[in-house]
Amino acid sequence: MDDNGNEIRCVLRGKFKKQLEIKKDKLYTYDFAVVGDFVEFEILPDGSGVINHINTRKNYLSRKAPRIKGLMHKGERYEQIIAANLDVLYLISSADKPKFNNRLIDRILVAAGSAGIKTDIVINKMDLVDNFDGVNFWKKLYEDIGYKVFLTSTINRTGIGLVKSELSGKVNIFWGQSGVGKSSLLNSLFPELNFKVGEISKASKKGRHTTVTSVMKKVDSNTFIIDTPGIREIEPFGITKQDLGHYFIEFVPFIHNCKFNSCTHYHEPGCAVVQAVEEGKITVERYESYLSLLTTIEDEPNY
Numbered sequence: 001m002d003d004n005g006n007e008i009r010c011v012l013r014g015k016f017k018k019q020l021e022i023k024k025d026k027l028y029t030y031d032f033a034v035v036g037d038f039v040e041f042e043i044l045p046d047g048s049g050v051i052n053h054i055n056t057r058k059n060y061l062s063r064k065a066p067r068i069k070g071l072m073h074k075g076e077r078y079e080q081i082i083a084a085n086l087d088v089l090y091l092i093s094s095a096d097k098p099k100f101n102n103r104l105i106d107r108i109l110v111a112a113g114s115a116g117i118k119t120d121i122v123i124n125k126m127d128l129v130d131n132f133d134g135v136n137f138w139k140k141l142y143e144d145i146g147y148k149v150f151l152t153s154t155i156n157r158t159g160i161g162l163v164k165s166e167l168s169g170k171v172n173i174f175w176g177q178s179g180v181g182k183s184s185l186l187n188s189l190f191p192e193l194n195f196k197v198g199e200i201s202k203a204s205k206k207g208r209h210t211t212v213t214s215v216m217k218k219v220d221s222n223t224f225i226i227d228t229p230g231i232r233e234i235e236p237f238g239i240t241k242q243d244l245g246h247y248f249i250e251f252v253p254f255i256h257n258c259k260f261n262s263c264t265h266y267h268e269p270g271c272a273v274v275q276a277v278e279e280g281k282i283t284v285e286r287y288e289s290y291l292s293l294l295t296t297i298e299d300e301p302n303y
């Protein structure tokens with residue numbers, strides 16, 4: 001997009017082109033410029049655009065690249081950058097279909113928190129819920145920690161106005177599991193922008209992944225929206241066992257009271273986090289989620 005908001009199709013020049021390249025029998029490349037990057041480009045005589053420079057990112061969201069044969073090198077997992085220069089991440093989940101998944105929410109919160117990106121939670125598909133107790137339990141749990149939680153439905157338009165008023169003047173990214181309604185929500189918010197919605201294929205009952213790459217759209221001169229492809233799983237990139245607790249934000253006030261400063265809040269004696277769980281100051285749900293994420297880090301030799 002140029003300064004006037006016109007879309008210009010650009011190619012990447014040599015050194016910006018490849019984030020990683022492994023030659024075995026195949027060649028894999030990840031584009032180095034991502035959605036949200038500010039770039040310098042020029043228009044060639046034939047009318048095509050070429051990116052010459054990628055400006056320093058104020059932040060970026062990433063995860064471990066999915067396990068794809070040929071992309072693993074000595075057991076390493078690479079970093080996949082999703083988008084850059086973000087103001088707010090909307091973590092979209094659903095009350096049902098797919099089933100509400102607090103573990104995945106906590107993983108996204110860690111990925112966004114470690115990138116320093118403010119995150120609000122949206123629980124969509126509220127029209128599918130008869131008994132609100134379950135959703136209200138999770139809403140309260142996340143609100144007590146300090147996150148904002150919106151309840152929405154694109155069918156009866158619950159909560160849509162509330163979310164819309166939050167987006168203005170920012171670069172917003174919608175991220176979350178496949179099929180929760182990210183693209184549908186964006187269409188309810190901005191029908192004129194025409195985000196592609198996945199249809200459930202009758203044969204497989206699985207959502208078709210209609211959003212295959214992240215797309216940024218301009219709402220007005222200083223409001224931008226990024227829709228992202230559906231994801232199954234997220235593993236935060238580059239977080240050590242000792243770091244993880246810092247991204248469970250309600251653990252933070254307790255961490256400095258742990259006996260060992262290398263405490264991973266699991267088996268160590270004198271752990272103030274474990275004590276806070278026992279005293280009901282940290283919920284069992286979040287602590288169990290922490291432990292499950294801790295295990296995935298231990299499984300990785302590099303992080």
Ligand SMILES: Nc1nc2c(ncn2[C@@H]2O[C@H](COP(=O)(O)OP(=O)(O)O)[C@@H](O)[C@H]2O)c(=O)[nH]1
Pocket residue numbers: 124125126127128152153154155177178179180181182183184185196197198199200207210211230
């Ligand atoms: N019942 C219900 N279905 C929804 C809602 N929002 C989206 N859907 C449906 O969920 C499916 C996946 O939506 P989509 O926007 O493509 O999800 P995405 O993968 O997160 O972008 C589609 O069949 C939508 O029609 C909602 O609020 N309630």
Ligand SMILES: [Mg+2]
Pocket residue numbers: 182183184196197198210211227228229230
């Ligand atoms: Mg989508």
Ligand SMILES: [Zn+2]
Pocket residue numbers: 255258259263264265266268270271272273274
């Ligand atoms: Zn501890």
